[in-house]
Amino acid sequence: MEALFTSQSHPFFFPTTSTITTKPSYLTLISFSTPSTHLRTPTITIKPSNTRRGGRLRTSDVLKVSQTSETLVTSSSLPSKMKAWVYEEYGDEQVLKLVDEIDVPQVKDDQVLVKVFAAALNPVDFKRRLGKFKATDSPLPTVPGYDVTGVVVKVGSQVKGLKEGDEVYGDVNEKALENPKQFGSLAEYTAVEEKLLAVKPKNLNFTEAASLPLAIETAYEGLERAGFSAGKSILVLGGAGGVGSLVIQLAKQVFGASKVAATSSTGKLELLKSLGADLAIDYTKENFEDLPEKFDVVYDTVGQCEKAVKAVKEGGSVVVLTGAVTPPGFRFVVTSDGGALAKLNPYLESGKVKPVLDPNGPFPFSQLVQAFSYLETGRAIGKVVIFPIP
Numbered sequence: 045m046e047a048l049f050t051s052q053s054h055p056f057f058f059p060t061t062s063t064i065t066t067k068p069s070y071l072t073l074i075s076f077s078t079p080s081t082h083l084r085t086p087t088i089t090i091k092p093s094n095t096r097r098g099g100r101l102r103t104s105d106v107l108k109v110s111q112t113s114e115t116l117v118t119s120s121s122l123p124s125k126m127k128a129w130v131y132e133e134y135g136d137e138q139v140l141k142l143v144d145e146i147d148v149p150q151v152k153d154d155q156v157l158v159k160v161f162a163a164a165l166n167p168v169d170f171k172r173r174l175g176k177f178k179a180t181d182s183p184l185p186t187v188p189g190y191d192v193t194g195v196v197v198k199v200g201s202q203v204k205g206l207k208e209g210d211e212v213y214g215d216v217n218e219k220a221l222e223n224p225k226q227f228g229s230l231a232e233y234t235a236v237e238e239k240l241l242a243v244k245p246k247n248l249n250f251t252e253a254a255s256l257p258l259a260i261e262t263a264y265e266g267l268e269r270a271g272f273s274a275g276k277s278i279l280v281l282g283g284a285g286g287v288g289s290l291v292i293q294l295a296k297q298v299f300g301a302s303k304v305a306a307t308s309s310t311g312k313l314e315l316l317k318s319l320g321a322d323l324a325i326d327y328t329k330e331n332f333e334d335l336p337e338k339f340d341v342v343y344d345t346v347g348q349c350e351k352a353v354k355a356v357k358e359g360g361s362v363v364v365l366t367g368a369v370t371p372p373g374f375r376f377v378v379t380s381d382g383g384a385l386a387k388l389n390p391y392l393e394s395g396k397v398k399p400v401l402d403p404n405g406p407f408p409f410s411q412l413v414q415a416f417s418y419l420e421t422g423r424a425i426g427k428v429v430i431f432p433i434p
């Protein structure tokens with residue numbers, strides 16, 4: 045399995061293993077430069093810290109920046125303003141504006157302030173931006189973004205487990221659709237409850253870690269809610285997407301599935317197999333619901349519940365993430381949980397479960413609009429990540 049996931053042999057998985065270490069003192073990060081959106085090895089430019097925009101970090105600050113597990117050591121002199129993507133009205137991706145001077149969020153007692161190093165996009169980001177969840181949304185203007193990874197630069201008074209300098213990752217919104225944060229992760233800084241974060245897996249760089257939280261938590265919660273367990277079979281609809289690519293891996297590597305089947309279009313069948321699918325079904329050629337074989341669980345990430353219920357064994361479960369629900373299907377909305385990430389960290393650190401990054405990314409912060417346009421085609425492979433963030 046290991047060999048299938050190298051960038052040399054697999055067209056869809058691009059682990060970035062570069063480590064960039066600055067000299068530890070008198071230097072401040074100025075910018076990451078991204079030669080193209082097909083970035084594999086990010087480069088950084090460093091200059092003496094007193095040239096930084098606004099001179100807000102002191103020369104005594106120590107910044108070590110890497111795509112792996114180096115540490116950012118922080119200062120008490122944080123800036124008061126930051127760059128962020130913002131929308132003031134609901135609409136298509138053109139409502140997104142990059143602003144230079146927005147207030148850095150204040151931390152509440154149970155929160156930490158994270159210097160964002162990478163973020164990932166999820167369909168919920170654009171559905172929210174389109175106004176589909178208006179009734180339960182936080183007020184506009186909105187800084188979008190659920191998934192984050194970065195370094196803790198400040199802790200609230202009630203924070204017990206995290207400290208400045210910790211590298212963390214998580215989904216900043218406990219309930220995806222209920223009052224999600226007005227100031228999300230597509231910014232230089234974001235304030236997050238400690239309980240929604242976990243320490244970043246040591247072997248993953250920031251791009252890889254950013255790709256995981258919401259998707260892996262959804263994959264895991266759905267499998268748990270379905271009562272999935274060792275020896276059971278599963279059919280994953282949409283196996284090449286952000287959630288589906290992780291459902292396949294968790295079902296096999298964490299839950300001990302006896303058989304994993306998954307659907308995709310023709311060009312992604314090899315990816316499904318490399319992720320652990322025993323049976324890869326080309327939905328352009330076969331109707332999964334007409335196959336004689338039935339499954340203990342069908343996990344529908346596409347919105348095909350009416351067909352999905354025809355592929356489940358009597359007494360089995362159909363997990364539904366989107367679209368109309370036909371019994372016995374059930375739909376749930378993910379709850380962000382740092383504890384779940386911490387539980388999954390050993391599987392990530394051992395390499396049994398791997399991030400799947402779309403080969404068109406990562407997209408630099410300045411290209412967020414392009415990144416959304418791409419995600420919104422519905423053809424993304426694994427996750428669309430935004431990196432670097434200034």
Ligand SMILES: NC(=O)c1ccc[n+]([C@@H]2O[C@H](COP(=O)([O-])OP(=O)(O)OC[C@H]3O[C@@H](n4cnc5c(N)ncnc54)[C@H](OP(=O)(O)O)[C@@H]3O)[C@@H](O)[C@H]2O)c1
Pocket residue numbers: 166167168220258259262281282283284285286287288307308309310312327345346364365366376377378419422423424425426
């Ligand atoms: N309820 C929740 O808590 C929750 C949580 C997370 C996500 N969601 C929802 O779940 C859905 C999936 O999310 P995601 O992040 O996985 O999306 P995504 O990454 O954008 O999914 C893209 C993938 O879907 C595949 N796909 C599209 N139509 C397909 C079909 N008919 N059959 C098989 N595969 C198909 C595409 O593969 P092909 O190009 O091969 O078609 C593509 O690789 C979204 O609607 C999202 O909003 C809900």
